[in-house]
Amino acid sequence: MREDPAATSKLIVALTYPGxxxxxxxxxxxxxxxxxxxxxxxxxxxxQIARFFTGVEIHPGAVIGRRFFIDHxxxxxxxxxxxxxxxxxxxxxxxLGGRSRGRFKRHPTIGDNVLLGAGAKIIGPVTIGAxxxxxxxxxxxxxxxxxxxxxxIQANTKPGDIIA
Amino acid sequence: MREDPAATSKLIVALTYPGxxxxxxxxxxxxxxxxxxxxxxxxxxxxQIARFFTGVEIHPGAVIGRRFFIDHxxxxxxxxxxxxxxxxxxxxxxxLGGRSRGRFKRHPTIGDNVLLGAGAKIIGPVTIGAxxxxxxxxxxxxxxxxxxxxxxIQANTKPGDIIA
Amino acid sequence: MREDPAATSKLIVALTYPGxxxxxxxxxxxxxxxxxxxxxxxxxxxxQIARFFTGVEIHPGAVIGRRFFIDHxxxxxxxxxxxxxxxxxxxxxxxLGGRSRGRFKRHPTIGDNVLLGAGAKIIGPVTIGAxxxxxxxxxxxxxxxxxxxxxxIQANTKPGDIIA
Numbered sequence: 001m002r003e004d005p006a007a008t009s010k011l012i013v014a015l016t017y018p019g020x021x022x023x024x025x026x027x028x029x030x031x032x033x034x035x036x037x038x039x040x041x042x043x044x045x046x047x048q049i050a051r052f053f054t055g056v057e058i059h060p061g062a063v064i065g066r067r068f069f070i071d072h073x074x075x076x077x078x079x080x081x082x083x084x085x086x087x088x089x090x091x092x093x094x095x096l097g098g099r100s101r102g103r104f105k106r107h108p109t110i111g112d113n114v115l116l117g118a119g120a121k122i123i124g125p126v127t128i129g130a131x132x133x134x135x136x137x138x139x140x141x142x143x144x145x146x147x148x149x150x151x152x153i154q155a156n157t158k159p160g161d162i163i164a
Numbered sequence: 165m166r167e168d169p170a171a172t173s174k175l176i177v178a179l180t181y182p183g184x185x186x187x188x189x190x191x192x193x194x195x196x197x198x199x200x201x202x203x204x205x206x207x208x209x210x211x212q213i214a215r216f217f218t219g220v221e222i223h224p225g226a227v228i229g230r231r232f233f234i235d236h237x238x239x240x241x242x243x244x245x246x247x248x249x250x251x252x253x254x255x256x257x258x259x260l261g262g263r264s265r266g267r268f269k270r271h272p273t274i275g276d277n278v279l280l281g282a283g284a285k286i287i288g289p290v291t292i293g294a295x296x297x298x299x300x301x302x303x304x305x306x307x308x309x310x311x312x313x314x315x316x317i318q319a320n321t322k323p324g325d326i327i328a
Numbered sequence: 329m330r331e332d333p334a335a336t337s338k339l340i341v342a343l344t345y346p347g348x349x350x351x352x353x354x355x356x357x358x359x360x361x362x363x364x365x366x367x368x369x370x371x372x373x374x375x376q377i378a379r380f381f382t383g384v385e386i387h388p389g390a391v392i393g394r395r396f397f398i399d400h401x402x403x404x405x406x407x408x409x410x411x412x413x414x415x416x417x418x419x420x421x422x423x424l425g426g427r428s429r430g431r432f433k434r435h436p437t438i439g440d441n442v443l444l445g446a447g448a449k450i451i452g453p454v455t456i457g458a459x460x461x462x463x464x465x466x467x468x469x470x471x472x473x474x475x476x477x478x479x480x481i482q483a484n485t486k487p488g489d490i491i492a
Contacts, residue, residue: 009205011205012205012208012209015208015209015212016208016209016211016212018212018215018216041337041339041340044340044343044344045340045343045344047344048343048344048346051346051402052346052381053216055215055219055239055383055402057400057402072221072241074215074219074221074238074239074241074402074403075238075239075257075383075402075403075420075421077400077402077420077446091261092239092241092259093239093257093259093403093421093447095420095421095446095447095464097419097445097446097464117261117285117287118241118259118261118285118287119257119259119283119285119447119465120483121445121446121447121464121465121480123445123446123463123464129488131488132488134483135287135303135305135483136259136261136285136287136303137283137285137301137303137465138483139463139464139465139480139481139482139483140482140483140485141463141482142482144485144487145485145487145488146488147487147488148485148486148487148488149485149486149488150483150484150485150486151483151484151486152285152303152483153303153317153481153483153484154303154304154305154306155284155298155299155302155303155304155314155315155316155317156314156315156317157304157308157309157312157313157314158312158313158314158315159308159309159311159312160293160295160296160309160310160311160312160313173369175369176369176372176373179372179373179376180372180373180375180376182376182379182380217380219383219403236385236405238379238383238385238402238403238405239402239403239421255425256403256405256423257403257421257423281425281449281451282405282423282425282449282451283421283423283447283449299451299467299469300423300425300449300451300467301447301449301465301467316449316467317467317481318467318468318469318470319448319462319463319466319467319468319478319479319480319481320478320479320481321468321472321473321476321477321478322476322477322478322479323472323473323475323476324457324459324460324473324474324475324476324477
């Protein structure tokens with residue numbers, strides 16, 4: 001709520017923030033995932049049910065720190081070997097994706113206090129340093145040092161006739 | 165219907181265009197929002213129900229002109245202080261987003277007759293002039309004059325062996 | 329399953345891969361579409377029901393080859409005149425979109441064994457040659473020869489103070 005001026009009461013937040021519901025279900029699924037190999041299929045099914053209701057897809061194997069907040073959330077995909085620190089803020093359509101195949105570490109590691117803007121794609125086992133802000137639609141496939149500002153490439157504008 | 169050659173009858177449009185349903189619910193939510201402060205929580209909840217059914221998230225506080233049409237719609241996010249003119253056409257995954265925090269104007273203003281392509285992100289209190297066309301995946305964070313052509317940056321192609 | 333190390337059993341795949349369900353429904357809708365003009369409205373409605381359950385929107389008129397696989401899937405849009413070869417792998421938020429209007433061919437043609445990364449937008453009646461790999465968030469509006477590597481433009485990083 002501290003982060004979003006449109007959040008005006010606790011009840012409204014609880015009712016209207018699907019990103020929060022998705023993280024709640026993830027916490028349960030991750031517990032199933034790490035507790036018992038036999039419960040992993042159940043964790044996968046629960047996480048897909050959460051995807052249906054929230055538009056957010058978090059693999060139960062991902063490791064996510066405290067106070068993780070997803071705003072809007074539609075289209076978020078977080079892969080199996082992704083690691084996310086504490087106090088991370090993520091917008092809709094962010095992907096923490098893999099490039100290679102195999103059962104090793106293939107998804108990103110996100111430091112504490114990182115902000116990931118809408119549509120950002122972080123691909124491969126790269127590290128985003130703590131305190132970094134990643135802008136909307138940014139594509140990141142290499143490591144980023146802490147406290148960086150990462151900005152997607154702005155579109156080209158060919159101005160029209162202002163008189164018209 | 166005039167805009168989309170795949171729309172072949174009024175009934176099909178009414179049944180199969182979730183972007184239209186999302187705008188219908190927004191019109192109701194916005195009326196609740198501006199009529200009575202006490203109805204704002206209800207407006208927020210209704211807009212989240214519309215998001216669940218349509219994949220389109222429009223904050224009830226946004227101000228949107230006539231004949232606004234969202235095609236496909238999945239992943240659209242329109243922020244609280246966004247303003248949209250008349251006859252705007254928007255595709256899926258467009259975000260009219262905020263960069264700063266606070267209760268002031270922090271989302272874009274879109275002029276009349278603007279087209280916003282799939283995945284375009286318009287971020288901050290910028291103005292997109294009337295008649296402008298914004299292409300797919302374009303990132304826009306500054307003002308754009310009227311009747312402009314705004315194009316996202318094309319990907320790099322490293323050609324393979326055509327013989328292979 | 330061969331493609332994804334997180335797919336650990338056939339049952340889990342059947343239960344938790346909405347992209348697979350979307351393609352199943354598309355196969356049925358396409359059959360209705362090509363069999364009888366009178367069934368086309370039904371095909372449109374069924375494909376919208378599939379969109380609601382899977383987040384994947386495939387127009388029933390699209391022509392799609394064997395072993396087409398959509399991973400994650402949320403936000404995928406495939407237009408009416410798109411053509412997709414065999415063994416194509418597509419991630420979430422890919423759009424095969426049109427630029428012009430009219431009832432002619434206006435969507436892309438995708439060759440065999442192409443990979444389309446998350447958020448890629450292929451726009452217009454362009455051809456992506458067989459064996460090409462298209463990276464995340466890539467924007468493609470021109471033809472691409474076979475076996476190419478197409479990469480979206482990486483974001484700019486302004487490093488922060490690593491000491492801080």
